[in-house]
Amino acid sequence: MAIPQKTKKMLTQTGDNSAFSFRTKTKSFFASQKGLNADIIREISRQKNEPQWMLDFRLHAYEVFLGKEMPRWGADLSGIDFDNIRYYVRPQDKSKRSWDDVPKEIKDTFDKLGIPEAEKKFLAGTGAQFESEMIYHSLAENLAKQGVIFESTDDAIKNHPELFKKYFGTVIPPGDNKFAALNSAVWSGGSFIYVPKGVHVELPLQAYFRINTENMGQFERTLIIADEGSSVHYVEGCTAPTYSSDSLHSAVVEIIVKKGARVQYTTIQNWSGNVYNLVTKRAMAYENAEMFWLDCNLGSKVTMKYPSIILRERGAKGEIQSLAFASKGQHQDAGGKVMHLAPDTSSTIISKSISKNGGRSTYRGLVKVIKGAKNVKTRVVCDALMLDKDSRSDTYPTMDIKEEDVAIAHEATVASIGEDELFYLMSRGLSEEQAATLIVNGFANPIIRKLPMEYAVELNRLLALEMTGSVG
Amino acid sequence: MKKILFLDTIPDKTIILKEDEELLVVGLITTGWSGIRNLIINAKGRGSHCQCIFFILGTDSSSFDAKIQAIHSAPKTQIKARIRSALTDKSSCSVEGAWSIEKNASGADTYFSHHTLLLSQGASAKTAPFLEIKTDDVKAGHSASVGKVDEDALFYLLSRGLSEQQARAMMVQGFFETELAAIDDEEIKNKIREAVTTFLAQTKN
Numbered sequence: 001m002a003i004p005q006k007t008k009k010m011l012t013q014t015g016d017n018s019a020f021s022f023r024t025k026t027k028s029f030f031a032s033q034k035g036l037n038a039d040i041i042r043e044i045s046r047q048k049n050e051p052q053w054m055l056d057f058r059l060h061a062y063e064v065f066l067g068k069e070m071p072r073w074g075a076d077l078s079g080i081d082f083d084n085i086r087y088y089v090r091p092q093d094k095s096k097r098s099w100d101d102v103p104k105e106i107k108d109t110f111d112k113l114g115i116p117e118a119e120k121k122f123l124a125g126t127g128a129q130f131e132s133e134m135i136y137h138s139l140a141e142n143l144a145k146q147g148v149i150f151e152s153t154d155d156a157i158k159n160h161p162e163l164f165k166k167y168f169g170t171v172i173p174p175g176d177n178k179f180a181a182l183n184s185a186v187w188s189g190g191s192f193i194y195v196p197k198g199v200h201v202e203l204p205l206q207a208y209f210r211i212n213t214e215n216m217g218q219f220e221r222t223l224i225i226a227d228e229g230s231s232v233h234y235v236e237g238c239t240a241p242t243y244s245s246d247s248l249h250s251a252v253v254e255i256i257v258k259k260g261a262r263v264q265y266t267t268i269q270n271w272s273g274n275v276y277n278l279v280t281k282r283a284m285a286y287e288n289a290e291m292f293w294l295d296c297n298l299g300s301k302v303t304m305k306y307p308s309i310i311l312r313e314r315g316a317k318g319e320i321q322s323l324a325f326a327s328k329g330q331h332q333d334a335g336g337k338v339m340h341l342a343p344d345t346s347s348t349i350i351s352k353s354i355s356k357n358g359g360r361s362t363y364r365g366l367v368k369v370i371k372g373a374k375n376v377k378t379r380v381v382c383d384a385l386m387l388d389k390d391s392r393s394d395t396y397p398t399m400d401i402k403e404e405d406v407a408i409a410h411e412a413t414v415a416s417i418g419e420d421e422l423f424y425l426m427s428r429g430l431s432e433e434q435a436a437t438l439i440v441n442g443f444a445n446p447i448i449r450k451l452p453m454e455y456a457v458e459l460n461r462l463l464a465l466e467m468t469g470s471v472g
Numbered sequence: 473m474k475k476i477l478f479l480d481t482i483p484d485k486t487i488i489l490k491e492d493e494e495l496l497v498v499g500l501i502t503t504g505w506s507g508i509r510n511l512i513i514n515a516k517g518r519g520s521h522c523q524c525i526f527f528i529l530g531t532d533s534s535s536f537d538a539k540i541q542a543i544h545s546a547p548k549t550q551i552k553a554r555i556r557s558a559l560t561d562k563s564s565c566s567v568e569g570a571w572s573i574e575k576n577a578s579g580a581d582t583y584f585s586h587h588t589l590l591l592s593q594g595a596s597a598k599t600a601p602f603l604e605i606k607t608d609d610v611k612a613g614h615s616a617s618v619g620k621v622d623e624d625a626l627f628y629l630l631s632r633g634l635s636e637q638q639a640r641a642m643m644v645q646g647f648f649e650t651e652l653a654a655i656d657d658e659e660i661k662n663k664i665r666e667a668v669t670t671f672l673a674q675t676k677n
Contacts, residue, residue: 388608392604403596
């Protein structure tokens, strides 16, 4: 049996690490001083020309942030120095629609990532997050005609104040956790999407994120509203350049899936090894709505991220699939949460994690069924692959069931790469590294398969990159 | 020589396993308690094996709240726990299984399962099978489920001429019977079967 051509190609695409860790010199028009106080928040709000209610919201969230303790569970966050973070940087005054208007050095950075050519053809609109603000936004004309709104969150507050105010902060209030409060106080950038009733957005909408000023935090805020019977797929991908001191990325993503609507939110992250990635993501699903989180986490120093779904009305469905790869010095603390608050709701959580070179990956999940939520079905599967004896893998699932008429199943396995599998592949002419890469890819494939094609290729390349030099 | 420990509760206790020690813990638990019980099993001796099988039969408003900690702190150790609980009335069962495999415990083989049958509206269950693994040469798995008697299977039995009561009883017995296979002691097996029968007689109406 020959190795399929595709696999061979994938195995040779190990690439060059430096391609993903470069930085471009940029001129920032406004950068706040390091540290945080109420005056900085006022200044952010003033710079953005925000309405009074948003400033009040920010100031209130800042109070909540100060009042909340750091989480005592999960990953080690002691390395975060809130006073050494710049909370707002803005590269230019307005976000631009045309690619030609984007400054050259910023374009160079994107070109190195291979964004415009490849993605433009495939993706309907592009929002590129570069230093806290959307600088590039294009939306295919037919989408605009259908009434689909796809803007930076900063623009949306001005252009669609009523819609914005109605939903902003309703799924994740500032009091949810310390980092949601921080985001609420200093948020900047992110995407705002509104899909009107019955409209199906055929192509995925996409935004590319980059952190590019040393010590600069990213606090983007995304709000997606899928009105009744509509559907949309949003893709977020990140590749950050390597920097010497720690960065904090603390986003908030709120999604509202109305009756009969469907939302898929896909994330591929490859933060550099010094980023704290502490993200709060939650979706509210109404009657017969469907929410799907697809979450792939590579890189970062610490990731704490548990996409959640609240199944609020009858017949709602939720699915969370995640892939985590923890390498040396990294802790991927990821998972998912589903709250069944209504009858006939169902959910699936599938988590796959890989730990290597002393990396630590954690699955942390919760399935909750309240009393009266009859005929609930849920399935949780977590698989872990450990590549060496220095690595660590943890699983913390919790199932809290207050209703009798349910079917809840959970299973988990932990495995290492077997000598037999390696031997078999090596006897077929693969090197040990190629064989290990092949096994890792096979393990991750059920998740990768769900990604849009170009992202699947990119993720396979990143996995192969991660595996380079991992054996021997 | 395999030792058997036959209990009627989950005790507040620390069990330390010596080299090559083999222990089977069987719990037939029908009386609840208040607060949280803490059972710790530490496989300190190389090659030690421990298997725990707990049968929990909950009635009235009894509560079974326990934390079971299993620590693999030597190579080639095995700690396996299987818990089956059937709950009626307003009884509740909450088990946190905290399994950890330490760095030196290569060749560890570990398993934790907690399956719950909820037999009445008002019964509730919480299960949290935690797993911390600090080395790679291990076999580890866990599984958990919460649900009611399977409607399809029930329908099948009814179509074979059984009354609903008989069919339900048969399915609850079957739910526990799967774990009895691991117990060699006939006397203990019969005690468990009897307890299940008594439990079913109490809950039939």
